[in-house]
Amino acid sequence: MSTSPKIIIGSLDKVDFPEFSLFNLPCKIDTGAQTSAIHCHRVRLIEKDGVEIIAFKLLDPKHPEYNDQEYRTHDFEERSIKSSNGHTEFRYVIRSPLILFNQTIETEFTLADRERMKYPVLLGRRLLKDRFMVDVSKKNVSYQQKISNAS
Template identity: 30%
Template sequence: MLIVGWQERVDLPLLGLSNLKAKIDTGARTSALHATDIATFDRDGLPWVRFHTRFDDDAHDTDVECPVHDRRDVKNTSGIPETRIIIQTKFRIATRLWKIDLSLTERTEMKFRMIVGRTALRGHSILVNPGKRNLTTMPPAKRRKH
């Protein structure tokens, strides 16, 4: 059993994104990734999506392209359903790596640019301690140099 806090650092290696501050949110079914300038296009007859994402206010946007996995109605933070593009990618927390579905949505005004929902955690022997954070890694500012 891996015990994680309500906030952890995670990686999305297939998207080239690492050390992302994410909220582990068991109240959310679907995981969400901050995305702007979302545009779909065809590549070799298959639907793909291109978007920008940013995780630190002083960082530059990262451009990402990947196949579209699905489109689903997902309730936003206000409880209003909206149709979102869903991508599938690899997700790493601590030393564990598995595939998850991520909905793409604008989260600029949100404190966390990524939400890890309960569907992503189900079946992976994860226990969330809501009173702790960063149990799997220390945030960058607190990491010690050896």
């Protein structure tokens, strides 16, 4: 069975979320996390025409890419997630495409309060598996490739 070669990714990079009109968001590559996460606030469940919808805002108002946009989707679920401190908590999980190394990848993100974290986006093992190999000595490999292709 042949597998395609894995792309080398560093410990940090920048990703695009075209669905949310958010670009060059700093992210941390975390092989300890199974599911990727994105910082959000004002998460609320609403019911519209008998369908449960989740509404949320991404990033913090002080973040340079913050756009004060409320996003809504009916395509979500609530899951038990083990956090970095070892506690299990329930989080909402959405699916969204992101762009990394000029590839659009559909993946799951937990909607998490990452306000105290340095990076608003965390990329976990589910996204990395079979695609990337992490070299912690490197940073912003995808972003550097993106800007060099743009020139």
